[in-house]
Amino acid sequence: MVKTHEKKLKIIVFDFDETLYYHPRALEFYVEFIKNAICSLSSRNGDEAMKIIREYGFDRRGEKRVSFGKTCGKFGIDEKAWDEYKLSHFFEVDYDGADTVDNKLLIELAKKYTLVILSNELYENIIYKSERLEIDLSVFDRIYAPSVADGGHSVDKKESFKKICEDYGAEPDELFALGDRYQVDVAPLVELGGAGVQISSVADAENIIKTKLM
Numbered sequence: 001m002v003k004t005h006e007k008k009l010k011i012i013v014f015d016f017d018e019t020l021y022y023h024p025r026a027l028e029f030y031v032e033f034i035k036n037a038i039c040s041l042s043s044r045n046g047d048e049a050m051k052i053i054r055e056y057g058f059d060r061r062g063e064k065r066v067s068f069g070k071t072c073g074k075f076g077i078d079e080k081a082w083d084e085y086k087l088s089h090f091f092e093v094d095y096d097g098a099d100t101v102d103n104k105l106l107i108e109l110a111k112k113y114t115l116v117i118l119s120n121e122l123y124e125n126i127i128y129k130s131e132r133l134e135i136d137l138s139v140f141d142r143i144y145a146p147s148v149a150d151g152g153h154s155v156d157k158k159e160s161f162k163k164i165c166e167d168y169g170a171e172p173d174e175l176f177a178l179g180d181r182y183q184v185d186v187a188p189l190v191e192l193g194g195a196g197v198q199i200s201s202v203a204d205a206e207n208i209i210k211t212k213l214m
Contacts, residue, residue: 008174012109012213013164015179016119016126021100021133022202023093027061033091034058034068041077041085069154083152090125095132099202103136109209110139116164120154123147158188178205
């Protein structure tokens with residue numbers, strides 16, 4: 001059962017990748033992206049990179065997928081080097097084959113709540129991908145994400161939820177989070193006293209919006 005704290009809810013916090021859009025081959029594209037990163041940042045070849053990907057779980061779906069930035073040090077890649085790599089390379093999908101959350105639905109949702117994006121994708125990449133995917137970012141009041149200017153270092157989600165509360169003068173239980181990974185996108189807010197739900201597809205996100213938030 002999805003608990004939304006409906007009487008106090010003010011702010012809906014969306015993850016970006018695999019939340020506001022989804023592609024059935026997203027994992028395939030992601031694995032190729034990580035393989036290229038390992039080859040570029042170390043002396044390993046493609047086969048060796050794939051072995052690491054399978055060993056550490058970078059090829060797993062959703063909740064089971066392991067954070068590359070928090071794990072890469074275990075096989076000799078510095079997290080700062082990973083941050084620098086992300087500044088000039090980023091995870092892309094086949095934009096024409098992607099499914100996106102209905103802009104009209106987001107517009108209606110924005111009439112009732114303040115909408116924000118909280119993501120570890122680079123801000124600049126969110127802008128680029130949204131243009132390619134025709135996601136209307138104008139409905140979102142703010143985007144909380146690392147940027148090229150700050151070196152692209154991943155944000156701490158719990159601290160980011162605290163920052164959102166501070167920026168809007170809100171309490172954690174006035175926020176509701178949607179994301180494709182519970183432990184990464186939702187649990188940090190729940191630990192602060194808020195609520196949220198893990199979604200598995202665009203249709204899932206739209207159903208939550210229609211049945212629980214509208």
